Amino acid sequence: MVQPAQCSSSSLTAADIPLRSGPPTREELLVHYPAKFTWTQLKTFVNSGDLGLLKRDRKLQVRYDEWALGVKEEYGSIVNYLTNHRLRWGQPDTLSLLKSSLEVDPLFPVISHPTNGAESTQIPPAYFSCETPSQYISIIQNDWPYSVPAEIEHTLIWTKVPIYHLDLVDESIKSRIDQDGLWGFTGNDSPPPSPSLLPSSIGALSEWGITPDKMIKSALATPEEALLIVRAGKEVHRYVKTRWAESEWETAWFVNPPRLQSVPGLAHIHVFARHK
Template identity: 60%
Template sequence: MTIEPPLDTPDNVSHRKIIQVSLRTGPPTREELLAHYPPKFTWHQLKTFVNSGDLGLLKRDKALQKRYNAWSPGVVKEHGSLENYLINHRLQWGKPDTLSLLPSALDSDIRLKDGSISSSKSNQFLPPLPPDAPEYFKADMPFDSEFISIIQNDWPYSVPIEIEHTLIWSRVPIFHPDLIPAEVDTRIQQDGLCGFTGTNELPPSPSTLPECLPALAEWGITMEKLVRSPRGNPEIEEMVRNAGREIDGFVKRRWVEREWETAWFVNPPHFQRIQSVRGLAHIHVFAKKKD
């Protein structure tokens, strides 16, 4: 397939020049995403899905998912399991992400300065948390904390190419009783947490979701298939927002609001029981650089 590069292509290639993009295997490059996996969702639709209450609406391109399914057995063969691959190779705790083929604009300077990585094919487990580890994920955690790993999603969801999809993996809990009042615990256990930064506008109302569902047609999503809690009164909604205050504060520090707009979410705990690394939660951040 061919693509036309955007006007701001760093190598100064004319935007009228057509570039051939070969389809490789393994995690995709930015050029491959543009050429072979064009986004299914707009930024507005993405924010609507995040705010809908059903985080299962966020999808990866089906062809890219097929590519992931073909790639993962080789990783399991080399590292023993996807869990070992993540723990002993991909998650460089406390270090910048120098492994991604889809680097963040926030890491551009760091990638040039720090190319060192540690890697092991062994079945090492994460060491126990030290006594001074925080009880849960906190807004003021250093970006180079040994308890977190901030990486780009190597297999991003089907979002516009200018949207960065970042994962914040955490060795300390993200959900914690000190943060979640009993009145909203059941809801958060089902729906997870989400938030928005960098804009004064309210996020798209869940009531507008039917207008966005055509973008999910190939996944067979209908309103009847949604799994989400009903909205509560203003007091309940404030409790839910406040339960994500530590995440929201961290996101605002990392993605400064005058420069970035973000939508973030954390899958509910029952999702985390089937994720790649049991016992390690992670935060998804979709970040859009402002003009």
């Protein structure tokens, strides 16, 4: 296994790394957009019940907004840009400036397309799982990552098939999932930070004006509801646990609820991965 590069900003200055436009390089992130969250804080935010706490650096957000205007002018919409350019279904990500150190990826082989150019007639699966054929999946590094430590990889798993599905999401918790989304952790050597620790971490969100009273989350789940929530996210959890071997990687993953989805109509999973 290739070890992640040990990134350090101690030897780099703003003069060494001039700002560009478009998606940032790792060096630009280190020097111009240093992480505002620690790994523990990030896990605390994921486990808080309000996925809206997770933020991109405010200056990087401005850069993204400017870039997005150009993309919309060229492609018509961000969705068109993703589906017609950025997402290479069934193929490795070769476009990202932020490379992953995950070397072995048995679940994501390059697809051999029919030589006659015909589209596959295979019926798409009902929902996302480890068994989903890779022509329905595009795994890329987030070109515009959240404000996470340099050693954390922010990966997006895009899928053409639903993640939320009535076979997984019981009707009794649908409104909760619609508001809160799903999240989980793999490869942890200790339990994820309790939501009760949020008051000690939320200060990292002060520049975004986030305070506990502005959080949006459901009431504490009953034991029965908690089991149904685990069931709703079991396929995503199984996929993440398999792709990022728990002996080597620690992850925090989440799927935004509909209210926070930036690209309606395209399902995707956020995975924050730290090599042990």
